[in-house]
Amino acid sequence: MKFFSCFFLLPILFLSVSVNAQRSAQPDFLQYRESAWVDSVMNSLSQEEKIGQLIMVAAYSNRGAKHKQEILELVKEQKIGGLIFFQGDPESQVELMNDYQEASKVPLLGAIDAEWGLGMRLDNTISYPFQMALGAIQDEDLLLELGAEVARQVKRTGLHVNFAPVVDVNNNPENPVINFRSFGEDKENVASKAVAYMQGMQNAGVFTTAKHFPGHGDTGTDSHYALPQINHSIARLDSLELYPFRRIIEAGVGGVMVAHLNIPALDSTGVPSTLSRAIITDLLKEKLQFKGLIVTDAMNMKGVTMGNLPGVVDKDALLAGNDLLEFTEDVPRTIEEVKKAIQQGLITQEDIDQKVRKILAVKQWVGLDRYKPVPKKRIEKDLNSAAAKLLNHRLVEASLTVLKNDKNLLPLQQLETLKIASVSIGAEKKTKFQKSLSLYSKVEHFQLETEADSAAVAELMEELQEYNLVILGVHDQSKFPRNKLNFSSEVVQFISEFSGKENTVISFFKNPYVLNKIENIENAPALIVTYQDSELTESLAAQLIFGGVGANGKLPVSVGKKFRAGEGLEVSGGIRLSYSLPEAVGMNSEILEHGIDSLMQQAIEMKAIPGGQVLVAKDQKVVFYKAYGEHVYHDTIPVEKTDLYDLASVTKIASVMPVLMELYDVDKFQLDETLADHLKKFRRSNKKDIPYRDILAHQGRLQPWIPFWKNTLRKNGSYRWWTIKKDSSARYPIKITDNMYLHRNYPKKIRKAIRKSPLLEEKKYAYSDFFFILAPEVIKNITGEEFAGYLQEHFYEPLGATSLTFNPSEKFPASDIVPTENDFLFRHEAIHGTVHDEGAIMLGGISGHAGLFSNANDLAKLLQMYLNGGEYGRRRYLQEETLKEFTRVQFPENDNRRALGFDKPALKYTGPDSNTAKDASAASFGHTGFTGTMVWMDPEYDLLYIFLANRVSPTRENKRLYQLNTRTQIQQVLYDAVKH
Template sequence: MKKLVFLFVLSAGIVGNLYSQSKNSKPEFLKLRKSEWVDSVMKTLTPDERIAQLIMVAAYSNRGEEHKQEILKLIEEQKIGGLIFFQGDPASQVELMNEYQAASKVPLLGAIDAEWGLGMRLDNTISYPFQMTLGAIQDDELLYKMGVEVARQVKRTGLHMNFAPVVDVNNNPNNPVINYRSFGEDKYNVADKAIAYMKGMQDHKVLTTAKHFPGHGDTDTDSHYALPQINHPRARLDSLELYPFRRILKAGIGGVMVAHLDIPALDSTGVPSTLSKPIITGLLKEKLDFEGLIVTDAMNMKGVTEGNLPGVVDKDAILAGNDLLEFTEDVPKAIEEIKKAVDAGLISQKEIDRRVRKILAVKQWVGLDKYGPLSTDNIIEDLNTSKAQLLHRSLSEASLTVLKNDNNIFPVKGLDTLKVASVSLGAETTTSFQKTLELYAEVSHFVVPVDADENAVSEVKEKLKDFDLVIAGIHDQSKYPRNTLKLSEPALELISDLSTGKNSVFSFFKNPYVLNKIDGIEDAAGLIVAYQDSEISQEVAAQLIFGGIGANGKLPVSVGDKFSSGDGLVVKGGIRLGYTLPEAVGMDSNILNTRIDSLMQQAMDAKAIPGGQVLVAKDQKVVFYKVFGEHSYFDTIRVKKNDLYDLASVTKISAAMPALMKLYDEDKFHLDGTLADHLPSFKRSNKADIPFTDILTHQARFQPWIPFWKDMLRKNGSYKWWTIKKDSSARYPIKITDEMYLHRNYPKKIVKAIRKSPLREKKEYKYSDFFFILAPKVVESRTEEDFSEYLQKNFYKSLGATSIGFNPDYPQNKVVPTEYDFSFRKEPIHGTVHDEGAIMLGGVSGHAGLFANANDLAKLLQMYLNEGEYGGKTYVEKETIREFTKRYFPDSDNHRALGFDKRRPNSKGIVNNTAKDATETSYGHTGFTGIMVWMDPEEDLLYIFLSNRVHPTRDNHRLYDLNTRTQIHQVLYEAIK
């Protein structure tokens, strides 16, 4: 026994030595306690007014005139020192603070609880991730940046002090008041994160307070409603709860907030720590050597008010050693009681003055010695900048924690082999998580509400059996990720059932502690913790699953016996397109949004186009993806992101060229080869010896085009009897319209017409469709596969580009119409290819016929920018991409690459087919229907412009006249910082 006692005393001695091993970095404001400004203010204050400087009352910007007058009365009559703002909106808060400051004898210190940013209290502001989410992040620099940004926002709303960060070590999963507000259970991680956040704020002149001293993490009572008791011995408190406080004090934090706690090991009297002289003066001031600002937790909380009278309790808090009283309920009474204590000798006037000087020094440090009112102009825009929003996204991405990834189930690969389903548990409708999954693959969605009964769950479970991969999102119905679980028993059984399979991925949008309440989830093949149910967390989790981004977060708390603090797998991302803000890749979102919107609106106002889709990606991240206008001028169908556009000649580089490049890799297509090598009927034609290098660069002397449909007409305008029939049949299978069917042999006549067409005299660049009409036959001659099926199998399906294809099988309200064809089809063209030659070939050709939305087309084009790779798969060899996309005859007037277009200066050196700042290595193509796509390898920049400028007639050239497409393209370069 004596030995044990000796060891305890020794350990206590070691702990005692920890306090004195190194001194704290003193808060900067302490240097100003005897400044000229502080001296001048002190001279103007009466004893009562000095006491009033120690008081901060609650203010709201959403409570109307009566509340405002109450605050003004306290300011004017009691001369209070500060305000802590709660609910409201930024503009109203600034206006009120301006008015309150104007009424105050001494500038008011303004504070706010902004643990996760202004969104904790104010409408129309950003809520950054909760601290437990941040605890998963491995890069503390991100928390510093958050501190910098929160400081900027706090100051913009007229305030100077943030009651943050929380440095409580949350080692009690059932903690009802700290929990997700803590950085976690690891004291080292808590300290590191808190210091980084604090420094970001204080480096930018916002005072912070470490809370809730001496540690509120291991409680199961909410101090708002009762006084929690912590019964740990002193040694445990010293080694765990107090550790982050010691660290952050040493790092120079300006303030500490004291909690309402009963801690017998520190004060055996049972009084709340807020009123405890042994805890505040004895421990915090003397042993921990803290000279900064000591603030009480709110003095209206039951944890301190129970059994204590207003005013008296405030006096006791001052006697215990606090400098600033937060949320005093009865200001006159508090001043009266503190004054009585001074008169009774319980505290000296000198000590009161010392604390007042400390508060005034803080006011000078935050700039209140040079106070000026703030403007509310553009305040919402100022608070919600793109930089601030990008930080939010970056924090959410960095927090993603992968706890299971059996057999590298994600990033998901082999999209062409998978039938994918998503199920959102705890949601009422399709979620942002599910909608983001759609960006990568075709996904069937299911929703299981919180209260789903057995029949509803059984129906979903049965349907899920048909899928190769099930992606489940587990959602929270609460604004805050509390340690609660409200899912019905059948819904929980579904989770457990899915977890037993090897084809299920879970993304958990709840407090990680809740994982311990779900049987078997630790057995799932894939498990991601996203910590909270925000729209951004859902979006980034979906991107992680398909490899748009990676993950390296670590679990900040233990989850029963299932997972330990620090668990987390590294998953590499960046194999597919990501979706983020322009600033993430060094582009200016304001330039992109305002100028592209303006140019599109100009085009729509001029009736150059009814609407369109514009997508911009840089560094394989989609940073601008918007839709504009309507399908036509005559209806009200708004353009949506999944609507299909007729790609016209962009089909050449989206269908013919990928197939030819793949065949080139396989030694089945040669650039020095000829049409005669692939199509026997061309062996004795005038085109037999022309090499593909000339053909693909449009210098093969081919005619530009032939209006094949006109060859079917008689002189009276009717069709020759054997060409077109009103009904389909074996001999007339090619559908032109519902009442026009073309003879099955007519495509051969098209080939024959091309074969027999005369060559142009001069070998020079002249754009021609001829070869690309023949391209499917060239491909089929080497693959013995249907051209369309070959492309789906080798490119589109595995890319996840599910909308790209010929003859789209989509409802008409999902396909944007093109022209009213008065000449050939005599009807509006809607859902079928616009090009007459392509429709006569059954809608499938190498020169026109493809439909797609911008997002799916981007996957194919990004593969080009990636020099043949996408989604972890090589489609075309790097050298082949380079060979086909370079300017092939640089010493000639021909600007073309092989199949691709290049920058084309005119005789005066002016480039007008693309942005003037596009690089020489850039390439792309345009389409007759109003399409433009362009890729710039040097900038890793992708641009897609989809429109239907031919609606209602191809004679509409306003899009060309306005030069909208290339003007928008130029905006991209100007947005690159």
């Protein structure tokens, strides 16, 4: 290939290309070109060894011993300058790189294509968002952070160079090779994002190369397979394609990678740009004043190899002005061809030496003059650090782009009015997106396969008619978000039709260009673009829909006539729980996870509990949520996060207390009132003068409890004839079990027994269930509504707490409900799906002292509302001052730690047996339950803790959970993680 045939273009370039003549920042590494170390290495190299320094070959860590031996031979015999690593795993790569370095006369320069992080090439590593998604981000400091983190990971794997960032302006939607790898179509956005990413990497000590010079964005051909041609004028190339390269060169980028492109306006000979002196030497080096390292794109790509021989083509690339040859296929021949070129005067030895000095200067800049082997121990843990994962989370969240939000549909409001269905299109099973939607409200899920036919679509359309909100997730099953739509015409028509409906939310997990292939999608009331499909994008899109997170991304590319680059609506978040990582709220994930995991494992192994759920939220972010163990001992049913637990006495603060506080807000309930004010039959009782403040603080002199169930039994253990029957009837309607039905008047007998019960002698703290058993009737008399229905309407449904319920077996399958005790005293069966407390089951399963079931996530919504001062999801449920009053200690002078209905930390911490962790603040409040539950809120830390378990399985006599003090030990772990 003749490099000199393009010299005649120089006058045109000098006249026509208005390249900015500003002084570019000289790459830092150049300071070492004449260093003592570089001099010493240069003096030790033969001519062949110097040429070898200009060569970088491909290495893999998943190809076994034969490949390793081939690389070792090139290192030892040809004295190559570096390796670019491709597929493999980090541990193997480090081990191999250490071996290769040991065999090399001059330390090897290690490189990798890690445009979106090591996950681009290596297994078990993080893949950050593709550059198109990064192009949507408005906070460029995140790009600096990304660069620094990617650099850390690159160095941890024993490498020194990242062939990134891509600075191509992608102005061709059909571009098959750049596309989602570009920051977008706006040259300013591309340039500023590229500079930030580059600076983050280089500031952290990793050498970078801007690629693919002079611009690969407007091609319809993949240069891996053929030579693309770009037919634009010099003026257009100068104003658009070259602009980001100018900017990043001015910012001090260390290297530039040259693409294999045919650009007639720059070189009319048709040679690939990699072999064009006019493009590399005259344009890049002289006009753009680039003094750094010039690297070829891979020299095995068809865009440069077609019609060119290995070795010869590499020589021609050096003659054109490149410094480093990437992916040379024939190293010995390349060295021989370069030697011949020197002999023929096509290039001088001085030119070669200057290139070698550049490469050695890079090696010194990255620290190879002080080379030490890289340890492989803990490498995967180091690469997948909590900080690295959190950064990925932040980047994805920042990239979320809302293109439509008619009538401020997002985030969803008034959940109690919505009957929601979700459809995952292009999925065969329930997706992470759908599971994440279910964290917020009741959602019925459907799947529509990629090739669904008209019958399947018609059936689904019929089913969706009963819902007033439909959420479509348009998924991408491919590894990369190509500009392709592999859906049947029927599926495409389905999306198009639903886009025109009034209450449709579309979350688009595909390449945004694909939007242009779906008619009418621009008319969707709400449209979210995530740029790619992953568990993280799916989770965060669901959180965005419900207001857990917000969005402010801007579309980095235009989508036909539907949307223009730069479009994107701001949607506020933070109105409901979000789901993140401990580090997002300043907690240490290692302390948190190890501490909770080990304590839960201990409790399970010691048979304190068969399993459980633990949820931790801080600053309204759920940062830990796990299920452990099994439903019962020696079971095969693992506990799932969606399973329901019997909350036992946590029912008090999750049912009675929110209603009383709401009624207090509207002056329908006063703390100086008494039971006699709301229950006529108490007007002559010994409890008629006891104020609610005393009762709720558990110092109203009420008896702790009465074993009501025992009154149904004769001395011989059989049931009294008027209490329980085997079959239901009008007189015996209260179901205890399938074979036990209680007399309809028995609840009245329970209330009568409470009314008639004697008072304790002293007015001091004595925990009692009595008022909470009576509370549903008190509330009904005040509101005129049934207790359970009132709770659902005023709290649980608006909160989206769909599993928070009484009598769960009426709504949920038994497999979703965790069993409690094997009752051999009263019910004579294993209790599963009904309340454990005997008094509560005798009240029909609905009581204020026990009876609620929930999973940790739904219970968290109510408790977070408390932490928020009575507000959640942009809805105020309670006044903040009311919550402060009800959750403060009422009678400390009486040595009573209790608030109103809520438990509080002991007035003086008494050691490991205290009721809370030692670091729980005095402002904190919560409750525990007999079945093993504990919930606690700490306003000082905005910290929420939920522990659900069934320690009464198989018997209530099991006290190991108390003996181990598991619940409060876990609670202390939370504070340790905060104060790390």
